[in-house]
Amino acid sequence: MGFPSISKFLFGPLVPVLRIEGIITPNTTNSIGNKLRKINTSRTEGLAVVLDSRGGSTGQCQTIRNQLLQFSKDNNIPLYCFAENFATHGAYYILSAGNTIYVNPTSIVGNASEPQADIDFSQFLLKNQIESRIIASNPLVNEYRFNWAIKDSEKDKKFIQEITDRISKLILGDIQVSRGKNLKVNEELLTKEYTGKQAINNGLADQFGTYEAILAEKFPLAKLDHTSLTQFSFISSYQWNSRFGKAIPLFLLLSLFSLKVFIKYTLIIQSYLLVSSQEEGQEKEKKVQH
The missing domain is CATH 3.90.226.10 (2-enoyl-CoA Hydratase; Chain A, domain 1)
Structure with missing residues (x-):
């Protein structure tokens, strides 16, 4: 896998x-x-x-x-x-x-x-005496053709x-x-x-x-x-069982193996500590005798 x-x-x-x-x-x-x-x-x-x-x-x-x-x-x-x-x-x-x-x-x-979609506000602005001004180097720039404040000309409509x-x-x-x-x-x-x-x-x-x-x-x-x-x-539990059910024996096997390894190394460490403590005790006894 x-x-x-x-x-x-x-x-x-x-x-x-x-x-x-x-x-x-x-x-x-x-x-x-x-x-x-x-x-x-x-x-x-x-x-x-x-x-x-x-x-x-x-x-x-x-x-x-x-x-x-x-x-x-x-x-x-x-x-x-x-x-x-x-x-x-x-x-x-x-x-x-x-x-x-x-x-x-x-x-x-x-x-x-x-x-x-577009909204023509040109008549509203004209009626209320509001003037929209655009200053550009080129009078044909797109600002004119997409400006809601200015009525589109036939040329602008064709372009759009x-x-x-x-x-x-x-x-x-x-x-x-x-x-x-x-x-x-x-x-x-x-x-x-x-x-x-x-x-x-x-x-x-x-x-x-x-x-x-x-x-x-x-x-x-x-x-x-x-x-x-x-x-x-x-x-869900159904999904869990359907996916993990077949893997349970493998998980158990791995768990047993891990437990075996853990016990083995635990015993080794304990033996090492026991031997170390015995050797330390023997050295102390020799010092006391001298």
Whole structure:
């Protein structure tokens, strides 16, 4: 048995469960990265990612997706992704990284396009006689095109649309590579939202299932670690017996051998001390006689 499997033998296999909920931000990315670094890969038999999100920062979603794929590849650990209520936009981008994707019948998934939200405050500022001023060496810098205080020109809108389309094409291309032949829709239909059943029928997902049920079926002896991802976890008496039952005779043998060695060297030390004390007593008697 190699060293990397000792902790699995002693403490049992582990399946970390990473939850991604709400708006995805840089804090989400940092949290996922920290948890991945803390995983004891020698015990881990699979990694589960549970999503309930409508996405967020596209850049952060891409970073999280790449982190999960790299972790799975480097450690040869399968990645299982689960959609709960929602996994749309960037959240579906992350979901698509799974070796197997699970959804609920009521899940809403898909719409993997790149959204660009903006608020036009130009009329409000004008009405209240508030003027926004920007001084730049180049009047075409992006500050103008993404400034909520200035009404976008048709040229600015076209520029923003081109950027959005390029990002969307990149996302959709990654999803098509991940899903491969399972995907039954083109890029245009991939930007729509689907229920769980529709997602399975169109290849955006693979099966129905919750993470508790699926992981219990696939890894009946594994501990699901939802939060700390530390190296130690409680295992049930059934799991303990199933792992250690066959090893009990070996443990007893090692214990007997250790006890035998301990008794042997204890007797040797006692004999040495006894002889030393006798020799010391004889020397004292000789000194007294002289």
